[in-house]
Amino acid sequence: DAGVIQSPRHEVTEMGQEVTLRCKPISGHDYLFWYRQTMMRGLELLIYFNNNVPIDDSGMPEDRFSAKMPNASFSTLKIQPSEPRDSAVYFCASSWTGGYGYTFGSGTRLTVV
Amino acid sequence: KNEVEQSPQNLTAQEGEFITINCSYSVGISALHWLQQHPGGGIVSLFMLSSGKKKHGRLIATINIQEKHSSLHITASHPRDSAVYICAVYSGGGADGLTFGKGTHLIIQP
Numbered sequence: 621d622a623g624v625i626q627s628p629r630h631e632v633t634e635m636g637q638e639v640t641l642r643c644k645p646i647s648g649h650d651y652l653f654w655y656r657q658t659m660m661r662g663l664e665l666l667i668y669f670n671n672n673v674p675i676d677d678s679g680m681p682e683d684r685f686s687a688k689m690p691n692a693s694f695s696t697l698k699i700q701p702s703e704p705r706d707s708a709v710y711f712c713a714s715s716w717t718g719g720y721g722y723t724f725g726s727g728t729r730l731t732v733v
Numbered sequence: 734k735n736e737v738e739q740s741p742q743n744l745t746a747q748e749g750e751f752i753t754i755n756c757s758y759s760v761g762i763s764a765l766h767w768l769q770q771h772p773g774g775g776i777v778s779l780f781m782l783s784s785g786k787k788k789h790g791r792l793i794a795t796i797n798i799q800e801k802h803s804s805l806h807i808t809a810s811h812p813r814d815s816a817v818y819i820c821a822v823y824s825g826g827g828a829d830g831l832t833f834g835k836g837t838h839l840i841i842q843p
Contacts, residue, residue: 653830662833662836668830721781722766723778724768724775724776725775726775727775727776
Protein backbone atom coordinates (compact mmCIF):
# COMPACT_ATOMS: atom_id res chain seq x y z
CA ASP A 621 0.00 0.00 0.00
CA ALA A 622 1.30 3.48 -0.86
CA GLY A 623 0.15 4.90 2.45
CA VAL A 624 -2.04 7.95 2.91
CA ILE A 625 -1.66 10.16 -0.14
CA GLN A 626 -2.18 13.90 0.05
CA SER A 627 -2.11 16.48 -2.69
CA PRO A 628 -0.81 18.99 -3.37
CA ARG A 629 2.37 18.93 -1.25
CA HIS A 630 2.63 22.70 -1.38
CA GLU A 631 0.03 25.33 -2.18
CA VAL A 632 0.52 29.06 -2.39
CA THR A 633 -2.56 31.13 -3.01
CA GLU A 634 -3.79 34.66 -2.69
CA MET A 635 -6.14 35.76 0.02
CA GLY A 636 -9.74 35.29 -1.01
CA GLN A 637 -9.10 32.36 -3.31
CA GLU A 638 -10.62 28.92 -2.87
CA VAL A 639 -8.25 26.15 -1.82
CA THR A 640 -8.95 22.43 -2.06
CA LEU A 641 -6.78 19.85 -0.33
CA ARG A 642 -7.09 16.19 -1.22
CA CYS A 643 -6.53 12.93 0.61
CA LYS A 644 -6.60 9.26 -0.31
CA PRO A 645 -6.65 7.08 2.81
CA ILE A 646 -5.24 3.59 3.15
CA SER A 647 -7.54 1.00 1.67
CA GLY A 648 -9.54 -0.73 4.38
CA HIS A 649 -9.18 2.04 6.93
CA ASP A 650 -12.60 3.17 8.10
CA TYR A 651 -11.60 6.41 9.84
CA LEU A 652 -10.21 9.52 8.18
CA PHE A 653 -8.97 12.56 10.07
CA TRP A 654 -7.99 16.06 8.96
CA TYR A 655 -5.45 17.84 11.20
CA ARG A 656 -3.87 21.27 11.04
CA GLN A 657 -0.40 22.03 12.38
CA THR A 658 0.83 25.51 13.25
CA MET A 659 3.78 26.73 15.27
CA MET A 660 1.49 28.37 17.80
CA ARG A 661 -1.05 25.60 18.37
CA GLY A 662 0.69 22.43 17.30
CA LEU A 663 -1.49 19.69 15.83
CA GLU A 664 -5.25 20.16 16.02
CA LEU A 665 -8.07 17.93 14.88
CA LEU A 666 -10.35 19.66 12.38
CA ILE A 667 -12.82 16.94 11.44
CA TYR A 668 -13.03 13.19 11.18
CA PHE A 669 -15.11 10.70 9.23
CA ASN A 670 -16.15 7.15 9.99
CA ASN A 671 -17.27 5.06 7.03
CA ASN A 672 -17.43 8.25 4.94
CA VAL A 673 -19.78 9.98 7.40
CA PRO A 674 -18.61 13.14 9.20
CA ILE A 675 -18.68 12.42 12.93
CA ASP A 676 -17.21 15.47 14.61
CA ASP A 677 -16.46 18.77 12.91
CA SER A 678 -16.19 20.83 16.07
CA GLY A 679 -12.56 21.55 15.29
CA MET A 680 -13.34 23.27 12.01
CA PRO A 681 -12.43 26.89 12.73
CA GLU A 682 -15.05 28.68 10.66
CA ASP A 683 -17.74 28.26 8.04
CA ARG A 684 -15.06 28.99 5.47
CA PHE A 685 -13.84 25.44 6.05
CA SER A 686 -15.70 22.43 4.70
CA ALA A 687 -14.81 18.78 4.25
CA LYS A 688 -16.34 15.96 2.26
CA MET A 689 -15.76 12.27 1.84
CA PRO A 690 -17.79 11.12 -1.17
CA ASN A 691 -16.40 7.58 -1.01
CA ALA A 692 -14.05 5.40 1.01
CA SER A 693 -11.00 6.32 -1.04
CA PHE A 694 -11.20 10.10 -1.27
CA SER A 695 -11.69 13.15 0.91
CA THR A 696 -11.36 16.89 0.38
CA LEU A 697 -10.85 19.83 2.69
CA LYS A 698 -11.91 23.13 1.18
CA ILE A 699 -11.26 26.66 2.36
CA GLN A 700 -13.32 29.40 0.74
CA PRO A 701 -12.35 32.21 0.93
CA SER A 702 -8.83 31.63 2.18
CA GLU A 703 -7.11 34.03 4.59
CA PRO A 704 -3.45 34.46 5.59
CA ARG A 705 -4.16 33.00 9.05
CA ASP A 706 -5.09 29.72 7.34
CA SER A 707 -1.43 29.23 6.46
CA ALA A 708 -0.38 25.95 8.06
CA VAL A 709 0.45 22.36 7.29
CA TYR A 710 -2.66 20.24 6.85
CA PHE A 711 -2.36 16.54 7.53
CA CYS A 712 -4.72 13.77 6.62
CA ALA A 713 -4.57 10.52 8.58
CA SER A 714 -6.46 7.29 8.41
CA SER A 715 -6.91 4.40 10.80
CA TRP A 716 -8.93 1.33 11.51
CA THR A 717 -11.09 1.29 14.64
CA GLY A 718 -10.33 4.88 15.52
CA GLY A 719 -7.12 5.53 17.37
CA TYR A 720 -5.30 2.37 16.45
CA GLY A 721 -3.22 1.67 13.35
CA TYR A 722 -2.79 5.33 12.59
CA THR A 723 -1.05 6.47 9.39
CA PHE A 724 -0.41 10.09 8.44
CA GLY A 725 -0.09 11.55 4.99
CA SER A 726 2.90 13.72 4.07
CA GLY A 727 0.90 16.89 4.60
CA THR A 728 0.02 19.90 2.48
CA ARG A 729 1.88 23.09 3.28
CA LEU A 730 -0.55 25.93 2.59
CA THR A 731 0.59 29.52 2.32
CA VAL A 732 -2.00 32.24 1.85
CA VAL A 733 -0.52 35.59 0.87
CA LYS B 734 -10.44 16.64 27.33
CA ASN B 735 -7.14 14.91 27.82
CA GLU B 736 -4.18 17.15 28.57
CA VAL B 737 -0.90 15.86 27.21
CA GLU B 738 2.36 17.24 28.56
CA GLN B 739 5.77 16.48 27.13
CA SER B 740 9.17 17.18 28.56
CA PRO B 741 11.60 18.50 27.76
CA GLN B 742 10.41 20.89 25.05
CA ASN B 743 13.91 21.14 23.61
CA LEU B 744 16.86 18.81 24.00
CA THR B 745 20.35 19.05 22.58
CA ALA B 746 22.73 16.17 23.14
CA GLN B 747 25.96 14.74 21.81
CA GLU B 748 26.09 11.78 19.48
CA GLY B 749 26.07 8.53 21.42
CA GLU B 750 24.15 9.81 24.43
CA PHE B 751 21.12 8.03 25.87
CA ILE B 752 18.00 10.13 25.30
CA THR B 753 14.76 10.13 27.29
CA ILE B 754 11.61 12.02 26.35
CA ASN B 755 8.65 11.99 28.72
CA CYS B 756 4.91 12.22 28.20
CA SER B 757 2.17 12.56 30.80
CA TYR B 758 -1.57 12.67 30.25
CA SER B 759 -4.48 13.52 32.49
CA VAL B 760 -7.23 11.05 31.57
CA GLY B 761 -7.17 7.29 31.05
CA ILE B 762 -6.49 6.24 27.49
CA SER B 763 -6.87 3.32 25.13
CA ALA B 764 -3.62 3.86 23.27
CA LEU B 765 -0.61 6.15 23.13
CA HIS B 766 1.40 6.98 20.03
CA TRP B 767 4.93 8.22 19.65
CA LEU B 768 5.37 10.13 16.41
CA GLN B 769 8.46 11.49 14.68
CA GLN B 770 8.53 14.55 12.45
CA HIS B 771 11.63 15.70 10.58
CA PRO B 772 11.95 19.36 9.57
CA GLY B 773 9.69 20.07 6.63
CA GLY B 774 8.65 16.45 6.62
CA GLY B 775 5.68 14.30 7.28
CA ILE B 776 4.71 12.52 10.48
CA VAL B 777 5.77 8.95 11.02
CA SER B 778 4.27 6.72 13.67
CA LEU B 779 7.07 5.10 15.69
CA PHE B 780 5.09 3.18 18.27
CA MET B 781 1.59 2.53 19.46
CA LEU B 782 1.34 1.39 23.07
CA SER B 783 -1.44 0.17 25.27
CA SER B 784 0.72 -1.30 28.00
CA GLY B 785 4.25 -2.35 28.83
CA LYS B 786 7.17 -1.76 26.53
CA LYS B 787 8.07 -1.89 22.85
CA LYS B 788 11.45 -1.85 21.16
CA HIS B 789 12.43 -1.13 17.59
CA GLY B 790 16.12 -0.87 16.82
CA ARG B 791 17.60 1.81 19.05
CA LEU B 792 14.18 3.10 20.11
CA ILE B 793 12.36 1.92 23.22
CA ALA B 794 8.93 3.08 24.38
CA THR B 795 7.39 2.34 27.74
CA ILE B 796 4.07 3.18 29.29
CA ASN B 797 2.77 3.09 32.87
CA ILE B 798 -1.01 3.11 32.71
CA GLN B 799 -1.47 3.64 36.46
CA GLU B 800 0.81 6.67 36.51
CA LYS B 801 -0.47 7.98 33.14
CA HIS B 802 3.06 8.32 31.88
CA SER B 803 5.10 7.17 28.92
CA SER B 804 8.75 7.52 27.96
CA LEU B 805 10.58 7.29 24.66
CA HIS B 806 14.23 6.31 24.87
CA ILE B 807 16.88 6.48 22.18
CA THR B 808 20.07 4.52 22.76
CA ALA B 809 23.36 5.42 21.05
CA SER B 810 21.82 8.57 19.59
CA HIS B 811 22.85 9.72 16.13
CA PRO B 812 22.49 13.05 14.30
CA ARG B 813 19.87 11.47 12.03
CA ASP B 814 17.67 11.09 15.14
CA SER B 815 17.32 14.88 15.18
CA ALA B 816 13.61 15.56 14.81
CA VAL B 817 10.51 16.57 16.71
CA TYR B 818 9.04 13.73 18.75
CA ILE B 819 5.34 13.99 19.49
CA CYS B 820 3.32 12.06 22.02
CA ALA B 821 -0.36 11.54 21.13
CA VAL B 822 -3.09 9.78 23.06
CA TYR B 823 -6.29 8.11 22.00
CA SER B 824 -9.02 8.00 24.61
CA GLY B 825 -11.39 5.75 22.72
CA GLY B 826 -15.12 5.49 23.28
CA GLY B 827 -16.06 7.46 20.22
CA ALA B 828 -12.86 7.72 18.23
CA ASP B 829 -12.42 11.43 18.68
CA GLY B 830 -9.01 11.44 17.11
CA LEU B 831 -5.70 11.88 18.83
CA THR B 832 -4.77 14.52 21.39
CA PHE B 833 -1.24 15.69 20.84
CA GLY B 834 1.53 16.95 23.05
CA LYS B 835 3.44 20.03 21.89
CA GLY B 836 6.42 17.91 20.89
CA THR B 837 10.05 17.65 21.92
CA HIS B 838 12.58 19.19 19.57
CA LEU B 839 15.66 16.94 19.68
CA ILE B 840 19.02 17.89 18.21
CA ILE B 841 21.88 15.39 18.24
CA GLN B 842 25.23 17.01 17.59
CA PRO B 843 28.08 15.01 16.04
